[in-house]
Amino acid sequence: MSSLADHIEAYIKKMLRSSGTNSVELSRAQMADDFSCVPSQINYVLSTRFTLERGYIVESRRGGGGYIRIGRVQVEDDYAHAVRLLQSIGSELTEKQMDNILVHLKDHQIISPRELRLIRGIVQQEAGKIGQGRNLLRASLVRSLLFFIIESKS
Amino acid sequence: MSSLADHIEAYIKKMLRSSGTNSVELSRAQMADDFSCVPSQINYVLSTRFTLERGYIVESRRGGGGYIRIGRVQVEDDYAHAVRLLQSIGSELTEKQMDNILVHLKDHQIISPRELRLIRGIVQQEAGKIGQGRNLLRASLVRSLLFFIIESKS
DNA sequence: TGAACTAAGGTCAGTAATAGTCAAAGGAAG
DNA sequence: CTTCCTTTGACTATTACTGACCTTAGTTCA
Numbered sequence: 001m002s003s004l005a006d007h008i009e010a011y012i013k014k015m016l017r018s019s020g021t022n023s024v025e026l027s028r029a030q031m032a033d034d035f036s037c038v039p040s041q042i043n044y045v046l047s048t049r050f051t052l053e054r055g056y057i058v059e060s061r062r063g064g065g066g067y068i069r070i071g072r073v074q075v076e077d078d079y080a081h082a083v084r085l086l087q088s089i090g091s092e093l094t095e096k097q098m099d100n101i102l103v104h105l106k107d108h109q110i111i112s113p114r115e116l117r118l119i120r121g122i123v124q125q126e127a128g129k130i131g132q133g134r135n136l137l138r139a140s141l142v143r144s145l146l147f148f149i150i151e152s153k154s
Numbered sequence: 155m156s157s158l159a160d161h162i163e164a165y166i167k168k169m170l171r172s173s174g175t176n177s178v179e180l181s182r183a184q185m186a187d188d189f190s191c192v193p194s195q196i197n198y199v200l201s202t203r204f205t206l207e208r209g210y211i212v213e214s215r216r217g218g219g220g221y222i223r224i225g226r227v228q229v230e231d232d233y234a235h236a237v238r239l240l241q242s243i244g245s246e247l248t249e250k251q252m253d254n255i256l257v258h259l260k261d262h263q264i265i266s267p268r269e270l271r272l273i274r275g276i277v278q279q280e281a282g283k284i285g286q287g288r289n290l291l292r293a294s295l296v297r298s299l300l301f302f303i304i305e306s307k308s
Numbered sequence: 309t310g311a312a313c314t315a316a317g318g319t320c321a322g323t324a325a326t327a328g329t330c331a332a333a334g335g336a337a338g
Numbered sequence: 339c340t341t342c343c344t345t346t347g348a349c350t351a352t353t354a355c356t357g358a359c360c361t362t363a364g365t366t367c368a
Contacts, residue, residue: 002219005353011361027317052191063364
């Protein structure tokens, strides 16, 4: 049931975890070949799953000896970083923005997968109860829940 | 007597029981096909029977390879009463009502004094940001934060 | 040295595959 | 008959995947 994009994402994350250097380099064509797909599929995965919002940096070079390098953003202090992320939440938050923040925090082990699911569930449930102002509610809810979690752990 | 929605509910619960993992994944279209109904009927069942208050988390994704995943979250007996209290929170909540609930939960050791202060602080902060609909926001915020706390402890 | 060739990677728009929303119609229990 | 729950379907939104075409960098050789 999980899509090809999911598999590619998982594979890259596994490479990242086992790299030790927080950064991996790969060949787009090679990758596409390994997964039997068109090369642009790799770009699709990168642009949907490895965004800056989610805490990843992607660099690349074309031409002979070209490459794609994927790194995780470096933070000195996870706690301070999380607080900054929280502060970056404005008064409105779309579902996609929320997801990016949650995945970012999960990938950096600031919240657990279970907490991520719970927050998503709670927000979905509450947002479903109102007609207007969902983005406003989402912002409040996510800010509060994350603040609570971070505060509880510190 | 027993409606189609009931059958679908029972079927999903049976899948959950026999899954071993406390979570099942299904395809909305497939499900609708199996029960010879329109796909949105599945949404109806999910939104009326598999709510957070009843102990379920529903996640889904659209698009190719899309899915609906239903997970179970279990609440211990100690907290069942608190959950019922949560359910009684309507769509609006005044500051006074909120305080009554928080104090009650603190007195019954469901939340700690620190958590009480934290919730009050968060709600005050968020409520201060908006002009209208404070009671609506308070209800969502308190319900969500308390649910999160209870869920995290059980 | 620079034109032509080779070897990467990037973009974008179109198609297909799912799921979600909402309001209206239907039906059963009081 | 009224009210509440169920069922339906038309319309919408999101996500995945593909292929044609574009850009950039290195290499070769007249």
